[in-house]
Amino acid sequence: MLETVSLSDLTSILSQEQIMIEEENNHPHPLGNGGYITVFPETEEEIQGILQYAGDHGKKITIQGGGTKRGFGGQTEKADILLSLSKYKGIVEHTVGNMTITVKAGTTFQELQTYLAAHRQRVSLDPAWPEYATIGGIINSNESGPKRLGYGSSRDVVIGLRVVYPEGSIIRLGGKVVKNVAGYDMNKLFIGSMGTLAVMSEVILKLRPLAKYESLMLLSFPDGNLEAVRLFATTLLESMMEPVTLELLTPALSEKLTGQRVYTLAMSFEDVESAVHYQEEFVKSISPAQVQLDILPQEKAQAFWDHFYILKPNGALLSTDTKTAATVKIGVTNLDVLHVLKESTLLQDSHNLVVQGHGGLGHGLCQVTLKGASDDILSAIAYLRQFVEQFNGYLIVTHLPYVLRQQVSVWGNPPSYFYLLEGIKAKVDPKRILNDKRFVGGI
Amino acid sequence: MGLKGLKTKDKHIKNLAKIVGDRSILHHKEDLLAYDCDGFTIHKYLPKAVVFPKDTLEVSRLVSYCSDNRLPFLARGAGTGLSGGAIPVNGEVVISLVKMKKLLSVDYENKRAVVEPGFVNLKLTNSISDKGYYYAPDPSSQYCCTIGGNVAENAGGAHCLKYGVTTNHILGLEVVLPNGEIIEIGNNGIPDSPGYDLLGLITGSEGTLGIVTKITVRILKNPEAKQTVLAYFDDVSDGSHAVSDIISAGIVPAALEMMDKTAIEGVESAAFPVGHPRDIKALLLIEVDGIAAGIDEQISQILDVCKNRNVREVKVAQDEAERARWWANRKTGFGAMGAISPDYLVQDGVIPRSRLPEVLNRINQISEESGLRIANIFHAGDGNLHPLVLFDARIPGQTELALSAGSACLQACADVGGTITGEHGVGIEKREEMRFVFTDEEIQAQTDIREVFNPENLLNAGKLFPSPGRCAEVKKERKEAAL
Ligand SMILES: Cc1cc2nc3c(=O)[nH]c(=O)nc-3n(C[C@H](O)[C@H](O)[C@H](O)COP(=O)(O)OP(=O)(O)OC[C@H]3O[C@@H](n4cnc5c(N)ncnc54)[C@H](O)[C@@H]3O)c2cc1C
Numbered sequence: 001m002l003e004t005v006s007l008s009d010l011t012s013i014l015s016q017e018q019i020m021i022e023e024e025n026n027h028p029h030p031l032g033n034g035g036y037i038t039v040f041p042e043t044e045e046e047i048q049g050i051l052q053y054a055g056d057h058g059k060k061i062t063i064q065g066g067g068t069k070r071g072f073g074g075q076t077e078k079a080d081i082l083l084s085l086s087k088y089k090g091i092v093e094h095t096v097g098n099m100t101i102t103v104k105a106g107t108t109f110q111e112l113q114t115y116l117a118a119h120r121q122r123v124s125l126d127p128a129w130p131e132y133a134t135i136g137g138i139i140n141s142n143e144s145g146p147k148r149l150g151y152g153s154s155r156d157v158v159i160g161l162r163v164v165y166p167e168g169s170i171i172r173l174g175g176k177v178v179k180n181v182a183g184y185d186m187n188k189l190f191i192g193s194m195g196t197l198a199v200m201s202e203v204i205l206k207l208r209p210l211a212k213y214e215s216l217m218l219l220s221f222p223d224g225n226l227e228a229v230r231l232f233a234t235t236l237l238e239s240m241m242e243p244v245t246l247e248l249l250t251p252a253l254s255e256k257l258t259g260q261r262v263y264t265l266a267m268s269f270e271d272v273e274s275a276v277h278y279q280e281e282f283v284k285s286i287s288p289a290q291v292q293l294d295i296l297p298q299e300k301a302q303a304f305w306d307h308f309y310i311l312k313p314n315g316a317l318l319s320t321d322t323k324t325a326a327t328v329k330i331g332v333t334n335l336d337v338l339h340v341l342k343e344s345t346l347l348q349d350s351h352n353l354v355v356q357g358h359g360g361l362g363h364g365l366c367q368v369t370l371k372g373a374s375d376d377i378l379s380a381i382a383y384l385r386q387f388v389e390q391f392n393g394y395l396i397v398t399h400l401p402y403v404l405r406q407q408v409s410v411w412g413n414p415p416s417y418f419y420l421l422e423g424i425k426a427k428v429d430p431k432r433i434l435n436d437k438r439f440v441g442g443i
Numbered sequence: 444m445g446l447k448g449l450k451t452k453d454k455h456i457k458n459l460a461k462i463v464g465d466r467s468i469l470h471h472k473e474d475l476l477a478y479d480c481d482g483f484t485i486h487k488y489l490p491k492a493v494v495f496p497k498d499t500l501e502v503s504r505l506v507s508y509c510s511d512n513r514l515p516f517l518a519r520g521a522g523t524g525l526s527g528g529a530i531p532v533n534g535e536v537v538i539s540l541v542k543m544k545k546l547l548s549v550d551y552e553n554k555r556a557v558v559e560p561g562f563v564n565l566k567l568t569n570s571i572s573d574k575g576y577y578y579a580p581d582p583s584s585q586y587c588c589t590i591g592g593n594v595a596e597n598a599g600g601a602h603c604l605k606y607g608v609t610t611n612h613i614l615g616l617e618v619v620l621p622n623g624e625i626i627e628i629g630n631n632g633i634p635d636s637p638g639y640d641l642l643g644l645i646t647g648s649e650g651t652l653g654i655v656t657k658i659t660v661r662i663l664k665n666p667e668a669k670q671t672v673l674a675y676f677d678d679v680s681d682g683s684h685a686v687s688d689i690i691s692a693g694i695v696p697a698a699l700e701m702m703d704k705t706a707i708e709g710v711e712s713a714a715f716p717v718g719h720p721r722d723i724k725a726l727l728l729i730e731v732d733g734i735a736a737g738i739d740e741q742i743s744q745i746l747d748v749c750k751n752r753n754v755r756e757v758k759v760a761q762d763e764a765e766r767a768r769w770w771a772n773r774k775t776g777f778g779a780m781g782a783i784s785p786d787y788l789v790q791d792g793v794i795p796r797s798r799l800p801e802v803l804n805r806i807n808q809i810s811e812e813s814g815l816r817i818a819n820i821f822h823a824g825d826g827n828l829h830p831l832v833l834f835d836a837r838i839p840g841q842t843e844l845a846l847s848a849g850s851a852c853l854q855a856c857a858d859v860g861g862t863i864t865g866e867h868g869v870g871i872e873k874r875e876e877m878r879f880v881f882t883d884e885e886i887q888a889q890t891d892i893r894e895v896f897n898p899e900n901l902l903n904a905g906k907l908f909p910s911p912g913r914c915a916e917v918k919k920e921r922k923e924a925a926l
Contacts, residue, residue: 097687097797098826120693142635153634155643156611171888175880177793178825179608179865181597181647182873182880183907184889188610188643192635209693234552240575240667242734275737331633334553364633392630396637411637417626421638423895428888440638 005037005059005080013049014039018087022078030323031071031315032402033062033438035082042087044162044170044201050083051199052168054433061433063195065137066108068129070315071399072141073194073410075437083199085136091115092202093176099207100159100176105136105200121207124151128309132316136200141398142192145309146266149362150244151208154191160204161187163197166429171198178206189424195435196443197428211270214244216301217283218258218294219265224251226338228288229265233335233361235286236267241279244268246362248337250345253356257307258294263341265361266308268301311356312369313399326377326400328384330359330366332393337361343387344368351380367398374404381408414441455514459494459536462504467495467542478519478537482584483527483872485788485842490531493519495542499617499625499656502538506654507623509536510901517903518654520561520592523584525789526870528595528649532905538654540591546570547657555614555632557659560591564598567660576662579606582866583774591655597647599866601698601773604824605732606663608866610646615659618645618652621902625656632659644892649868651903652896669697669732670742671760673769674749675723679703682725683799685752686823689729690796692748694741699824700728700773703803705783706820706831713779715771723755727823728773776820777831784816784833786842790849792856793865796826805855806830813848815841827865828856854879869907877909887911 010019020038028034041047054061059080064070066086085106092102096119103112109123109130116122126145127138137143139161144153151157160174173186190197221229233246245268249257254264267283269276280295287293296304313325330340337359344357344366353376359366368384370377377400385395397410414421418441425432425443437443449457449465460468469475470492479487491514496502509516516536519529531537544561549571556567556578564585567578581600582588588598594616599608606612615629629642636642645652676682682701689696702710707719707726719726727749731741742759749757760766780787794802803819806828810817818831830852834845853863857879864873877886890908893900 095795095797097691098795099690100795144635152607152611155640156607165888169884171885172881173885173888175793175862176795176860177862177865179599179603179793179822179827180862181866181868182862182864183869183877183886184892185597185610185643185647186889186892188640189892191640191643193639209695212693237554238551238664240664240734271734272737272740274740275734278734278736329635331630331635333631333633365635393633394630394637415628415636415638417624417628417641418638420626420641420895424639424892427891427895 009053010037010039013053014041014046018042028077030318030401032077032405033064033070033074034078035062036078036080038082038084040084040087044164047088047164047199047201048168048170050081051164051166051433054081055167055431059433060436063199063435065106065134066132067316068133068314069137069141069398071313071401072315073438074435075406077402079436085134088201096121100178100204101207102176102202102204103135104202106134109133109135109138116207117210120210122210123205124157124208125154126305126309128312129314129316130309132314135203139191139203140193140195140200144365146245146247146358146360147268148365149246149360150242150270155188157206158187158191158203159206161190161200162202163190164199164201166198166431166433174204176204194439196425196439197434199434213273213276214268214270214298214301215276215280216296216304217267217269217280218296219267219287220254220258220260220262220292221264222262222292223290224263226263226342229263230335230338232265232286232288236283237362239282241282242271243362244270245360247358247360248341250341250355250357252348252354253311253358256311256356257304312367315399323401324374325369325371326381326404327367327369327398328381328395329398330368330384330388330393330395332364332366332388332391334361334364336391336393337364337366339391340366340388344384347380347384351376353377353380378404378407385412411440455512456492458508459492459505462508463494463496463501467497469493478531481522481524481527481529483525483530483870485846486527486530486871488530488532489534490537491534493537493539495539497542499619502619502654502656503623503625505538506619506621510622510899513899513901515901515904518591518595518650520589521563521587523588524592524596524870525791525867526864526872528868528870528903528906530871532871540589543656549662551576553632554662555659556662557657558590559657560655561589564588564590564593571662575665577665578612578660579663580609580612583777590658590660594646594655594658595648595650596866596868599822599827601700601822604699604822605695605697610643612661613642613646613658614661616642616645616655617657619654619656621653621897621899629659649870649903649907651893651907666732668735668738669730670738671766671769672729672742672745672757673760674727674729674757675720675755676725676727676753677723677755678753679725679803680800681752681754682727683803685727685749685754686799687796688748688752689745690824692744694731694744696729696824697732698728698730699822701819701821701823702726702773702776703819705816705818706776709779709783709818710772710776712782713775715768715775717768717772728769780818780831780833785835785837788832788834788845788849789867790828790830790832790852791864791867792828792830792853792861794826794828794856794859794861798859798861799823799826802828802855802859806852809848809851809855813844815845815848817848817852825865826861850876871906874907874909
């Protein structure tokens with residue numbers, strides 16, 4: 001074991017209140033990804049100082065935002081230092097007319113949206129647990145929600161980043177303008193990099209206006225006939241309508257949200273009011289006879305989504321859920337989502353689990369939460385991975401307790417060109433200081 | 444096929460010819476002249492040879508050969524690049540992809556198409572429009588530029604304001620790496636492949652990380668309706684303010700283009716005049732698309748904005764023919780400068796939209812100081828300026844003057860927090876201007892990544908980055924000593 005972190009070294013960088021030492025007899029955190037010492041930098045210089053200290057002394061650092069993804073990847077229970085960005089927050093620059101914003105990485109998504117809403121603007125992402133998730137964490141884990149269909153993901157909204165490289169230098173990537181091809185599009189490397197390259201300090205985002213009007217249409221298919229769902233979805237996607245979500249909810253998830261245990265399709269429309277109503281009429285006209293159709297306007301639609309976003313396990317909340325549940329993200333080709341959600345639902349009986357899942361028929365990403373006994377969860381993950389690989393898809397585990405993470409491959413097999421990914425890591429973080437082994441292939 | 448027709452003693456030419464066949468290689472000086480530059484014509488260099496592979500395997504074999512024999516090489520599409528990315532500054536073997544021009548498949552259900560790199564941008568939309576689909580990125584050169592070239596430059600276009608640039612539409616790539624290895628990235632359009640986002644990194648890397656041999660793109664359903672507005676202003680800043688007001692009203696137009704007086708003089712003197720008044724100071728071309736039921740409301744808001752900003756005249760296109768005329772007039776804008784000036788240089792700076800009036804003033808000043816006319820024709824909605832510096836290369840010194848005026852325009856963009864290129868790329872043209880926006884360390888962070896893919900730097904060397912600054916070199920030495 002390496003020598004432990006010396007407190008006096010850190011106090012030359014941070015004040016006492018910014019340092020928290022883990023008690024010896026503390027229970028280990030069920031999700032791992034902790035640190036013997038937790039530090040809360042409030043300035044970029046402090047982040048630089050911590051990284052330099054770690055580099056000089058051969059220390060490893062785990063980076064954390066709001067902690068919602070503490071169960072996502074990672075083979076370390078405790079690193080030398082847990083670097084929390086939760087106190088590195090706030091708006092740095094916002095020029096309303098430019099529709100761009102610069103914000104510190106530790107700002108929670110909710111704080112950001114609340115601030116922007118006052119200017120009738122928003123960031124067009126819809127991550128889970130907005131009150132906990134920080135913008136830095138969302139981008140590093142490349143989290144997206146159902147509205148990805150309409151608005152894309154982090155790679156479509158991040159226009160610039162300010163990062164602290166492991167050796168301590170500040171590197172700016174991209175810029176403040178919405179169109180930029182000066183040099184490599186370095187932003188892309190850091191989006192979804194799970195904190196394995198650098199500490200993100202500031203984020204520059206492209207904004208959208210708040211929707212002038214919105215509604216949510218819930219189409220439930222009581223007989224569980226997924227062929228009918230497919231037919232409906234294909235017709236809608238082939239039309240000129242512009243749904244912002246086309247998310248299928250499994251019966252168990254639907255029950256939580258609507259009280260009805262049936263497959264439900266959640267379609268959002270956001271536009272000027274007349275265009276939204278027009279699309280509602282269109283949907284009615286192509287809906288099969290046996291389905292039930294509900295329309296939730298404005299606040300009701302928002303309330304539905306607000307509830308939706310807080311149903312997944314949250315690594316920042318230590319409930320029983322967090323300790324015994326798994327969440328997986330599955331990527332397949334659009335309509336193959338139907339196969340994935342059906343197969344996931346069958347796991348309820350075959351593996352004796354509670355299974356709540358949803359997936360976007362227009363973008364191909366599913367999120368499935370599995371709750372039950374550890375062995376059942378592990379075998380269900382292995383089974384589902386094999387299943388989705390038949391469709392050329394992939395499965396990654398986005399939430400799982402630390403002990404169980406050691407028994408599965410979180411990321412699946414690395415790609416054939418893995419040496420390029422390793423090469424990138426070796427260039428940027430040669431000493432493997434940051435989030436060691438948290439990413440694909442043990443990067 | 445024998446080697447006789449080749450008439451060369453050069454063993455490399457002979458060996459390259461063995462890979463592609465005698466009729467798919469050029470090496471005589473008179474044939475090579477057509478490849479000594481691209482759309483950036485100020486610097487010219489002869490390639491060693493030009494080869495025309497017909498498939499990925501041939502590309503891979505060519506690349507392996509060049510790499511094994513330490514011959515510099517680069518990829519070339521249609522050669523319309525405006526920053527010199529395809530210019531063989533090191534006497535490269537030019538690998539032209541124009542023979543790889545097939546549309547391989549279209550999957551309407553999943554809204555994607557697979558093309559070879561030499562497939563021309565506009566042909567994609569033309570091939571799928573009967574089913575009501577289109578490919579969104581629409582550079583003005585779309586009738587001839589290749590999708591491979593678009594990927595390399597991360598090309599934009601007028602409609603990128605609402606729909607995003609090339610990178611937002613690329614779902615998968617097959618790439619031949621500089622060592623000849625063929626890799627597939629992006630998993631045919633399944634999003635978020637685990638691992639660093641190489642798809643996003645390679646798009647826009649100006650052909651310095653690999654040669655793209657197959658591309659999966661997103662295709663979109665045509666919008667249900669669109670309407671186009673033309674607005675004439677007597678004052679440039681009224682026009683600029685109208686741009687901001689439209690965006691601030693919460694409208695996301697599909698396109699929002701602007702031209703100034705000199706640009707209007709150019710387009711009205713060229714092949715597609717539409718009768719813009721010659722004495723106005725600025726015009727805006729605005730398009731809104733989407734659900735038909737919502738369009739009228741947005742158009743009437745736009746008309747109100749223009750009136751509040753003292754518009755002289757504003758009109759809505761009455762039919763598709765009128766709309767097409769307005770767009771042809773705009774999209775041929777660069778070439779139209781040929782009608783009023785022997786030569787012109789296109790620049791490509793980007794600024795935060797709110798700084799439009801002051802930067803246009805500054806460009807005006809640069810024009811006065813240099814004595815060269817500068818026309819502005821640009822994507823106003825996303826702040827992407829295209830100052831066109833008009834000059835006459837026959838007059839000694841004017842080329843240099845034009846280059847330095849162009850560079851001054853980029854400095855003006857960088858000064859207000861903007862950048863030096865929004866869609867045309869750095870190439871060789873703007874290498875030094877990279878320093879306007881990046882420090883030596885930041886540039887090195889990028890060349891570090893290049894080294895992972897292109898360690899020998901045989902692929903398209905000398906592009907994109909300035910010659911290393913002193914402190915970067917010193918720092919590198921220190922870093923290496925420390926390891
Ligand atoms: C009149 C005119 C108008 C234009 N308007 C626009 C516009 O509106 N928006 C815009 O973005 N651009 C515009 N351009 C610039 C140019 O058309 C684009 O940059 C285009 O993407 C270049 O495509 P190309 O096939 O001509 O590529 P080339 O010029 O042949 O090559 C460009 C670069 O890409 C590399 N490259 C080409 N093919 C490949 C490949 N398969 N793999 C790897 N690297 C490759 C080359 O090495 C080079 O560095 C315009 C140009 C002209 C002449």
